[in-house]
Amino acid sequence: MALMVVKFDLKKRVKLAQTVWFMYWFAVMAGVLLFSMGLFFKIELRKRSELMDNNESHFLPNLLILMGLIACAINGVGGKICYDSLDPSKFAKWKPMLKTFLVFCVGFNALLLVTALLCFLMRIPLQFTLAEGLKNGMKYYKDTDTPGRCYMKRTLDLMQMEFRCCGNDNYRDWFEIQWVSNRYLDFTAKEVKDRIGSNVDGQYLMDGVPFSCCNPGSPRPCIQIQMTNNSAHYSYDHYTEELNIWRRGCRDALLSYYGGMMNTIGALVVLITMLEVAVTIGLQYIDSSLSTLVNPEDPESESEGWVLEKTVKETFTDIMAKMKSLTKGGKVEESSEAAVETVS
């Protein structure tokens, strides 16, 4: 008993071929969309690679780009097949390779689904990469004279302003590192000597943050130095002050940005997978309906179309048997060779 049998006459077959051809053009555009999404994601990762410790894995965007290109190619070929299926002489050209093409399509669809799953799972390694990268970035904030790191200050400042965040977990991360370069510290001043002497590493620590942490929505001019000292500023209570600087941590902000992007891409890939499955089923119907013509000479005769020739269980056992015979075929040849050798 075949799976999902549908009867076809000539008119229905023509309509099916036209619909599936139309859908294949949409699928080609979906392939282009997939390619461009992969490209966009790659560029976004590249833009902030300094903050990711140069360690970020480009596996997912590369996979998306590859899948996009393959999708375009497959759907182009599929569309051509559909277009030719209306003409029996042209279709005869495609007939022999159609079965393998369909199997390839099914494999490609499974791969697309795996890609969609990866999009949702990639968030976790990204979290670790970001945490490490931001910590190092802040450590090198002051090294504006070290070649290779001189742009870290600029990158961090621009990022904090763009994503409206401050520090790694929150603004207090800036209190634990020295972010003022030694070139701008007057070592003869008592205050500087006191601060440097006050901790083990000899770092100039202060309860201040860079200007890029400032919130433009604050009603008062930004307070970036002596932040924990309420008496240093008039009418200021740092426990209740929420609008002065950004309260969010940059790891959180970047993670939600990239997480949102990957969720959107993952959802789109799932939709594209569904479209691909639909066109594959359509092509299978075209193939089966054109190969079961009641009267092979008469193109106007009726025919049947199906998704699977036998039931799911029977098809599965058939595939298992085929794979077993492929592996056994190798073994039989070996034993016969050994027998030949022993005989001679």
Add this chain to the structure above:
Amino acid sequence: MAVLRVKFTKTKRDKLAQVLWILNWISVVTGAILFSLGLFLKVEINKRVEVMAERDIQYMPNMLIAVGLIACAINFLGGKICYDCVDSTKFLRWKLIMLPYIICTFFFTFCVLVGALMCYSMRGELEESLNLGLTEAMKFYKDTDTPGRCFLKRTVDILQIEFKCCGNSGYRDWFQMQWISNRYLDMSQKEVVDRLRSNVEGKYLMDAAPFSCCNVNSPRPCIQKQITNNSAHFNYEHQTEELNLWMKGCRQALLEHYNYIMQSIGLAVLITWLFELSVLTGVRYLQTSLENVLRQGDPNSESDGWLLENSFIETARINLNIIKSLGKSNQIDEANNGDPNINVPSTSKAHYGPDNVPPKQMSESS
């Protein structure tokens, strides 16, 4: 002597009509592009309307939007006319409308040219508007508790960060106004009272700028307070320090931004104008050649097409005479003593059909 006379065979006429049909559709697309450019400019101006004083600068995008819509409509009609012109019977439908259509489109292309020139002339008005608007916005920077002005601080900060600028003409503009609200000044401190007393208007002035003026490219943490005091900061000389704050004024930065937009729009409008003019020339040739075909009677024959039937001077003279006679038609005709009912014998020859044979005289006898 006709202006730029060209001979047209039937196939040449048909081809011209088809080409013009396609070109008219392309012109519809360019009209839509003009419309969207006008919309884009309107949105860009409205985004920063808070730092612009009341000046008449909205006319520019509104005019672009109107021109874009009219161009779409005119070229849509032109496309329909050209499509019908392939068939000479359908041309009869449009025959009377074509000449007024061509004249209207000709005047419309003048409007498009004026629009293109206005793009380049808006600069002066915009500069004036930005100058006044920015000064006002900086004056109200501190009024974050006044309803209606409470967002000006945020707007100015974001503007300075985005356009990488500081103050109106430079960062020194901030030294001349009080940008800290009185709510955050400790009036009991001697230093505050001294500063307030040091100028006529009682404003708290200092040589400091808001944090949004800080340059991200600076190798050292931003110096925003005591900018002119070299001894307040280690290894600092404010006369040579260029990377600390943004050196550009916001008026200049915004002007550059808008100039770039308007130059691009002006170029697009000029190209559209040239395109429209060429389509109009084609339609004129099509109209004159089809009218001549009708005059000759044979739809498959050759005909002439021209821009103007007579030379420029003669055409101008004829049109002036027409306008004069329009004025005269209201006056009474003096020739027949003002009586319109007297039969004046016709001086032109009667036309007796295609063979021009006068009818035989009917014999009196039955």
